Amino acid sequence: MRLRGSFVKGALLMPKDNDSPFLLDRHERSLQNLDRMARYRRSEAVDLVVVGAGAGGITVAQRLARKGWRIVILEKGPFWDPDRDWVSDEKGAQPLYWTDTRIIGGNDPIELGKNNSGVGVGGSMTHFAGYTPRFHPSDFEVRTRDGVAFDWPISYWDLKESFERIELELPVAGQDWPWGDPHSYPHGPHPIAGAASVAWRGARACGIEMRVGPVSITNGVFGNRPHCIYRGFCLQGCKVNAKASPLITHLPDAIEHGVEVRANCMATRVEIEESSGRATGVAYVDGEGLERFQPADAVAVCGYAIETPRLLLNSTSRRFPSGLGNANDLVGRYVMVQGATQVAARFPYELRMYKAPPPEVSSEQFYETDESRGFARGFSLQTVGPLPIDWANHVRAEGHWGQALREYMRDYNHWTVLAVLCELMPLAENRVTLSAVTDGYGLPVANFTYSLCDNDKKNIAYATRVMDEIWERAGAQDTLKIDRYAHLVGGCKMGFSPEDGVVDSSHRVWEVPNLFVADGSVFPTEGAANPALLIMAVSDRLAGLLADKRVSRKEVSPSLRR
Amino acid sequence: MSVLPFDFAEAHHLPKRRLPEQALADPYELPRQRRGITPQMHGRYPDYDVLEQQEHWDEVTRRLVLARVTDVPPIRWFETAELETLTVFADLYLAQDSEPRIPVMAFVDEKLFKGELDGYRYFDMPDDGETWRIVARGLDEEARRRGAERFPLLGVDDQLDVVRRFANGELHGGAWNTLNVSRAWSVVTRHVLEQFYSHPWAWNEIGFGGPAYPRGYSRFGSPHLEGAERETWEGKEAYGVDPVVDTQERGLE
Numbered sequence: 001m002r003l004r005g006s007f008v009k010g011a012l013l014m015p016k017d018n019d020s021p022f023l024l025d026r027h028e029r030s031l032q033n034l035d036r037m038a039r040y041r042r043s044e045a046v047d048l049v050v051v052g053a054g055a056g057g058i059t060v061a062q063r064l065a066r067k068g069w070r071i072v073i074l075e076k077g078p079f080w081d082p083d084r085d086w087v088s089d090e091k092g093a094q095p096l097y098w099t100d101t102r103i104i105g106g107n108d109p110i111e112l113g114k115n116n117s118g119v120g121v122g123g124s125m126t127h128f129a130g131y132t133p134r135f136h137p138s139d140f141e142v143r144t145r146d147g148v149a150f151d152w153p154i155s156y157w158d159l160k161e162s163f164e165r166i167e168l169e170l171p172v173a174g175q176d177w178p179w180g181d182p183h184s185y186p187h188g189p190h191p192i193a194g195a196a197s198v199a200w201r202g203a204r205a206c207g208i209e210m211r212v213g214p215v216s217i218t219n220g221v222f223g224n225r226p227h228c229i230y231r232g233f234c235l236q237g238c239k240v241n242a243k244a245s246p247l248i249t250h251l252p253d254a255i256e257h258g259v260e261v262r263a264n265c266m267a268t269r270v271e272i273e274e275s276s277g278r279a280t281g282v283a284y285v286d287g288e289g290l291e292r293f294q295p296a297d298a299v300a301v302c303g304y305a306i307e308t309p310r311l312l313l314n315s316t317s318r319r320f321p322s323g324l325g326n327a328n329d330l331v332g333r334y335v336m337v338q339g340a341t342q343v344a345a346r347f348p349y350e351l352r353m354y355k356a357p358p359p360e361v362s363s364e365q366f367y368e369t370d371e372s373r374g375f376a377r378g379f380s381l382q383t384v385g386p387l388p389i390d391w392a393n394h395v396r397a398e399g400h401w402g403q404a405l406r407e408y409m410r411d412y413n414h415w416t417v418l419a420v421l422c423e424l425m426p427l428a429e430n431r432v433t434l435s436a437v438t439d440g441y442g443l444p445v446a447n448f449t450y451s452l453c454d455n456d457k458k459n460i461a462y463a464t465r466v467m468d469e470i471w472e473r474a475g476a477q478d479t480l481k482i483d484r485y486a487h488l489v490g491g492c493k494m495g496f497s498p499e500d501g502v503v504d505s506s507h508r509v510w511e512v513p514n515l516f517v518a519d520g521s522v523f524p525t526e527g528a529a530n531p532a533l534l535i536m537a538v539s540d541r542l543a544g545l546l547a548d549k550r551v552s553r554k555e556v557s558p559s560l561r562r
Numbered sequence: 563m564s565v566l567p568f569d570f571a572e573a574h575h576l577p578k579r580r581l582p583e584q585a586l587a588d589p590y591e592l593p594r595q596r597r598g599i600t601p602q603m604h605g606r607y608p609d610y611d612v613l614e615q616q617e618h619w620d621e622v623t624r625r626l627v628l629a630r631v632t633d634v635p636p637i638r639w640f641e642t643a644e645l646e647t648l649t650v651f652a653d654l655y656l657a658q659d660s661e662p663r664i665p666v667m668a669f670v671d672e673k674l675f676k677g678e679l680d681g682y683r684y685f686d687m688p689d690d691g692e693t694w695r696i697v698a699r700g701l702d703e704e705a706r707r708r709g710a711e712r713f714p715l716l717g718v719d720d721q722l723d724v725v726r727r728f729a730n731g732e733l734h735g736g737a738w739n740t741l742n743v744s745r746a747w748s749v750v751t752r753h754v755l756e757q758f759y760s761h762p763w764a765w766n767e768i769g770f771g772g773p774a775y776p777r778g779y780s781r782f783g784s785p786h787l788e789g790a791e792r793e794t795w796e797g798k799e800a801y802g803v804d805p806v807v808d809t810q811e812r813g814l815e
Binding site: 083084085086087088089090091092094097098099100101102103104105109110111112113114117191193194195229230231232233239240346348349350351352354355356387388389391392393396399400401402403404405406407408409410411412413414447449477478 | 570571572573575576577578579586587589592605606619620622623626627654655656657678679680681682683684685686689722725729751752755756757758759760764765767768769770771773774775776777778779780782783791792796799
């Protein structure tokens with residue numbers, strides 16, 4: 001579908017091959033077709049087992065289910081009912097995060113959990129902010145253009161139609177987008193709050209263009225999904241069903257077409273047939289703590305940048321003694337985060353940044369390499385609206401405690417916050433390995449080491465100066481800075497050859513012909529855009545390749561030919 | 563220039579905007595809370611009580627939030643002596659120097675007792691529960707070095723000095739040698755702030771709107787529209803208030 005011009009917006013445009021918005025209920029947030037969900041026997045091989053019910057796994061399952069594939073998704077966390085399980089409260093959102101122990105280290109250890117790791121059906125998108133910018137065409141050829149990092153074995157143009165399909169399904173709301181490959185969005189821009197309009201004003205004074213959106217939040221009725229109510233708790237799970245997550249955008253349709261989700265099931269190993277080297281299915285521990293095995297003709301691992309490498313590394317065998325896809329010691333390497341420093345600013349009047357979606361306006365004016373800045377690649381700018389606990393972390397970051405802490409906290413309603421996403425480099429030593437520490441299943445947990453390189457530090461420093469300048473021009477009376485990181489991608493890099501990546505351009509693990517990885521871990525570089533949209537887009541593309549049998553059929557088992 | 567005590571359009575009260583020789587603004591000069599409760603009963607929104615909005619909250623959220631006020635969890639993780647030491651520490655950290663106080667350590671205790679982790683642990687740190695116990699031991703050891711048997715028995719100036727040195731990562735020896743002191747500060751302050759600012763009394767103090775489902779917001783602000791940043795039920799900040807209009811509005815005439 002091509003979207004031309006901005007006059008066709010909102011409810012006039014609905015996705016063709018995804019009935020999810022109509023399978024939801026207007027008044028109840030839970031999925032309505034669970035009583036019709038398929039139940040496959042563990043004694044029979046299904047066509048595909050997907051590990052992880054997030055942006056990658058649910059998207060690929062929904063697409064292939066429509067082509068007749070019989071699919072089981074294993075998800076470590078619960079099957080959410082937003083009415084019953086989610087709250088309009090910061091601390092109460094803790095169950096949405098992957099909070100099992102992981103060990104962090106390196107020169108710049110990355111805090112996990114709440115910040116970047118989801119659990120449960122819907123994955124991290126249940127608590128992502130909602131920003132869904134596209135990657136730029138340049139993101140796929142960084143090595144060629146800038147001489148750093150990697151080129152992707154696929155290009156922006158291989159994904160353009162996937163971006164458009166997904167944007168219509170979420171649906172994405174925003175102004176016409178002038179950066180990267182210019183495009184429009186299916187829903188018009190949301191109104192912006194006072195807190196964001198101050199940032200807009202400061203940016204304009206600096207000659208920086210901003211745009212409203214792009215956010216995957218309904219701006220108008222979309223099937224049975226209601227309009228956003230601007231309550232500001234996007235990061236705590238949307239109780240409205242206005243903000244997109246695959247739980248509501250793709251899973252209802254997937255279930256209607258025969259996908260089974262087994263919640264509370266932790267995948268422990270991808271099993272291999274030693275003679276052929278093919279995957280035979282996935283071993284897991286179910287909600288009762290029983291060890292189970294689901295045979296399958298193909299397996300797709302969609303556990304994100306920490307758990308996907310961990311599962312492959314834990315799946316050792318005589319044939320693959322260092323784990324699956326790891327003959328060249330690449331599994332778990334090149335894990336990336338984005339430099340996400342935030343600068344808060346104080347104004348004479350009340351702004352009450354807790355209202356409206358935290359993501360409101362953004363700019364990609366600094367996205368591409370500009371040699372005069374002295375580093376490769378760039379960053380994007382966005383507004384955010386921290387709630388009180390998060391705000392306390394901004395104050396704590398500058399070392400305030402006691403009466404000083406309380407004073408800044410009491411001043412909450414006068415503040416607003418700008419954030420950046422700096423593209424940081426993929427480095428071999430920024431990696432996930434297995435720790436000596438084990439989890440409740442007796443499996444080694446992930447050990448994640450991370451250190452910044454010189455280019456990263458320059459990028460973050462420059463981006464921070466831009467934020468400072470915007471606030472100065474906006475007339476801020478005081479500022480507070482917090483250095484932080486956002487998002488997680490990489491770890492099972494897509495490459496041109498087995499020496500260059502864990503998977504090929506069709507997401508197939510080089511060494512295991514019927515094992516695929518479909519999540520953010522396959523990204524060779526991370527751009528300066530939030531990863532959610534691209535994770536869904538690459539999964540959409542993979543499903544297209546598999547369903548159209550453009551991935552060599554000889555390598556996929558006979559029962560996949562339907 | 564004379565500065566009105568409650569002129570929040572100016573930023574003179576903010577710690578980074580104060581002159582080097584100037585002490586922090588005294589919170590006891592702020593208005594006393596007239597409706598609802600704030601920690602120490604001072605705040606910027608004297609007539610705002612977020613709990614009065616509870617009928618507009620969804621049932622699941624209401625139960626969760628009200629329990630923080632009505633059902634303070636029992637102590638199950640810490641030993642009595644540990645709890646005493648850590649409560650003094652947490653209250654100094656939060657400047658809770660008089661009643662009413664939010665019982666933050668009861669909520670920290672609940673989190674640790676239930677084994678609720680945050681999803682990461684630094685390679686050079688024990689787990690979070692153990693970190694808290696080591697901090698309690700370290701604070702008591704520091705008190706003994708200063709001639710008091712335990713941290714709660716130390717004079718308040720000495721206590722504040724210990725907290726300052728903890729914040730700066732300057733505590734050494736004994737318990738402090740078994741972990742990374744700066745990261746320990748990060749763990750305990752993160753936990754304390756999570757509990758304090760999830761309590762509705764703290765929301766009253768800072769004028770936060772609280773749970774917002776299913777009502778949502780229709781007035782979310784524009785600096786160009788007078789009053790458009792605030793729903794009618796949201797608290798007014800205590801400055802620039804015309805006493806005649808104010809008493810009329812509150813029906814005090």
